[in-house]
Amino acid sequence: MGEGVVSTCRFCDGGCRVVGEAGDDGRLRVAPASPEFPAICPKAAAVDEYRLHPDRLTVPLRRVGERGAGEWERVSWDEALDEIAAKLRAVIDEHGPEALAVAEMPLNIGFGGVTRRLMNALGAVNYTAPTQLCMGNTAQVHRAVYGWFASPDWARADCIVYFGQDRDMQRWPAEYLQLKAALARGATLIEVDPRLTDTARLADYHLRVRYGTDAALALAWINVIIEEGLYDAGFVAAWCVGFDELRERVAAWTPERAAEVCGVDAELIRQTARVYANAACAVIPWGVVADMQVNSTSLLQAQCILRAICGYLNDGENVSGPALGGVVNAQLAAFEMLAPEQRAKQLGQDGPRAHPLLTMCAAALYRDATARAGIPYEPDILGESQACDPSALFAAMRGEGPYPVRAFFAVGNNTVMSYAGQQGIVDAIRAQDLVVVFENWLTPTAQLADYVLPGDMWAERDVLGPEFDVAPVLTASYALREPAGECRGWYEVAKGLADRLGVGDALPWADARELFDWRLAPIGKTFDDLRDGRPVLAEAPARGCFLTPSGKVELASSALATLGHDPLPSYVEPCDPAAAAEPGRYPYVAFAGLRERASYNTNFHQMPTFRAQAPEPLLLINPADAAAEGVADGAWCVVESAYGRVELVARLDDAQPAGSVRVPHGWWKPELPGGLVGGLSAACLHNDGMLMPDAEWNLDPVQGVPGLRGTVRVAVRPR
Ligand code: SF4
Structure with missing residues (x-):
């Protein structure tokens, strides 16, 4: 299976097109799909190191003991889905569908639109994705200025x-x-x-x-x-x-x-x-x-x-504008199923944590323009035109919102580590009645779940992509191998839940292939017609x-x-109020960027080949600043803001401007003990989200994206 077949690497958001090859040892290898354009990196070569990793989740797990205690028992898929559906139904019956929240990363599951369709059928509006602070929010500003990306x-x-x-x-x-x-x-x-x-x-x-x-x-x-x-x-x-x-x-x-x-x-x-x-x-x-x-x-x-x-x-x-013809992700999502009174409940549209540009109240402003262009569905550009605000969501999950949010699903999304205000997210998840995580690994977020469902990975699934609506193009990727163990694709799981929750009509397709054929029918194609690897075009507005x-x-x-905001761009000097109140105590501005080559966001730290290249989380600091703080190259140090602290290994770096430090994003150590006692496998000891709060002063007022680059100030000292 899979040799010579075109797929798309999703170890990162590069989305490189690859073809499967059989290695001499029988293991799966991949090569660039176009030899004349060899856009592929060494991570793709590790496809089987990842797929067959001994720590990968391959069976459904149910929590035993306290949430976050790190104790699990194996459970069948049917038991897991029956119990999850029953508990979710109880939450919805008591608190309404708005009490369900979902954090998803479509690239990690190979689907856009499916989760939203299930949520829309239930009347649930509180959805977020990491694109809220990575390209999806860019798209909404482009939309405000010229209508599309x-x-x-x-x-x-x-x-x-x-x-x-x-x-x-x-x-x-x-x-x-x-x-x-x-x-x-x-x-x-x-x-x-x-x-x-x-x-x-x-x-x-x-x-x-x-x-x-x-x-x-x-x-x-x-x-x-x-x-x-x-x-x-x-x-x-x-x-x-x-x-x-x-x-x-x-x-x-x-x-x-x-x-x-x-x-x-x-x-x-x-x-x-x-x-x-x-x-x-x-x-x-x-x-x-x-x-x-x-x-x-x-x-x-x-x-x-x-x-x-x-x-x-x-x-x-x-x-280019949203597609006409061919069913794109937003059309699949079927936002028309939502009643106006449910839309109005989406978090972040108004109230004390209002950051409306990415929410449904902003999307409604483009309705006439969309109708003028003859687009017969509500666009959702990069999954962020119809999203809730994360800081408002996490507050509601902690019981600090306008209504309770009591059930949380993380779908291919390591939520704990993906936003600012990490401790607040941990508290939010711990306060839930039901937590379900669909993942490849027992991530820090999964460690707080009641049920952990083992998901397939990119080489094990068919995908009709892209998973986000950016341009009117459809591409096909084909599975190179069967899913490991009992791992399943997300459509099968979503359909299993829809059937059990009484909204099975919303997901009527028997499997993903049937769904893809339905999506391609308006342009006279089937999923198998795309096997040559060439993208097909849906029609674009003029x-x-x-x-x-x-x-x-x-x-x-x-x-x-x-939306009540300045219609023109401006500049406001970033300010960390606690640091400003104590001049000199936090001398360095923190920059949580410069992503590492050996990992991707929070993933890949469990991969031996790549971990050997980056064994510890690095603080990059100018040599003069390091000397002033008594920090030696390669020594562990403590980095502290007014909101939290992390421990990192110092790397003296002339390229880092004096007066600033770079803290790494996404660091946890999968090999260390998990659960709350283990600090979620050291995520609470190393991740940048511990330093960066989601307080209003550290959020863009219109979109709610956090200031991770140049607002929060820190102190550095030897450990
Ligand atoms: S991990 Fe490498 S090959 Fe895979 S999508 Fe990213 S850049 Fe491309």
Whole structure:
């Protein structure tokens, strides 16, 4: 099974296309699907090391003893699903369907839309995914400005602006190859990054801004482009609204003012603005740095405005729009099943923890635009147009919300470690009546579950992707091997629950293949027709049809104004109030970024080959700062914010700007004892979420994304 078959690696979000091969030892190997475009990294070669790992979950487990005690018994699938359905029904009957919350990562389960369809059939609205702080929130700002997500035309790009991206053959290799090709044909690279990264070394211009000040730089670029008349006046006049308000807003953002805020030279700001505006085809590819700041909305909005006023929209950065024809994830989700009174209950739309841009009340603002384009379903771009707010959700799970949330499902999502405010999430999960986790591993989140259900992994499943709606393209991936042990695919589990909960009609397909054929029927295809590995296109709305409320590019966003927020981008200086109250106690600004090559988010620490490359969680610190704190290279140290502490191994690093430290994301040690006594396999000792609170001052006010890069301040000392 599987040799020569096309699949998609999902060990990370790179989504590299691979073909299965049989190794000499009978083990599964994979190779790039296109030998002429070898976008694949060493993690993919570890497919069988992962799939056949002795610690992988391969049977359903039921908790015995106290929650979090780390004691389990094996249970059959039927017993597990019967009991879960009965307990969930009891929660819904007592508290309503809004008392069910789901945190999911569609890439980890190979499905978008299925979980939402089940939830919508039940009337449940509280859904979140990690895309809330990673690309999904970017998509919602793009939507507010020009209606859908803009993707760069790499084949034509002659100027690339990176906000903190550090690409190589282990971190988005496909984009890295495109970057290298663009640079080889003479493209200009502008890198905005406080660190001197390998990618920054390739750059023609490197702006080493102070952490968290990117939005101020972008405002100054807009200022220069408008003041020097470098914008595309024809495009602005024909397609944009809000230009006069924008001009007025950025007038104060001179390069000199931005230079003071960002700590870079004013002339460099002017020069790079001119380079961007005067390019034939400049692109600002997506990067996660912009998603994890308290100024995230403003930074992303400023990036969108730069694309628009310089005339690059649909001429360098393509705004494709949601698909027409072929059933995409949002159409499968069937949001029309939800009654208005249930929608109104979604957490985060209003009240003290309101961050509305990613919620259903924002999605409703685009209804007329969607109807004008003839789209017969409610779009859910990257799973975040219809999401609840995580900080509001976790508060409600702790009993601090407008109503109780009492059942929590984590579906391919290590929730405990994926957001800010880790201890608050642990408390939220512990307060539930029912916790169910669908996973490959006994993760820190799974360690708090009542039932742990063993999920398949990417090489063991068929997928009609992509799992998120970004562009109107459908791709097929085919299973290379049968699922290990008793592992199951998510559709089978979701259908098993739907049948038991009395909403089986919502998931009528016998299996995933039948579902895929149903999704492809409108374009006259079956799942097997896609075996050549080539994507098929669903129809896209006409170019130039911007799906905003006005039908134009909204430089001043009516959606943001309707939601009660500033329609224009701005900059607010990040501030950690506890650190500000005690000057000198927390001397370093913390940056939770620079993802490691040997792991991906919270995964891969259990893989011997990769763990050997990165055995311990590293604090990167400038040598002068390390000397000042008495911290030696390779020594354990304590890193403490006003909200929590972690222990990390110091790595002296000249590339790390003085006055800042980098703390790693996603660190736990699967080999250590689990459960609450073991600190969830050391997740409570090492993970960045212990340092970063989800307090309002550390959240972007519009989207609720946490400031993980440049807000929280820490102290460092030897352990
Ligand atoms: S970059 Fe590596 S781990 Fe990520 S999808 Fe591609 S091959 Fe897989």
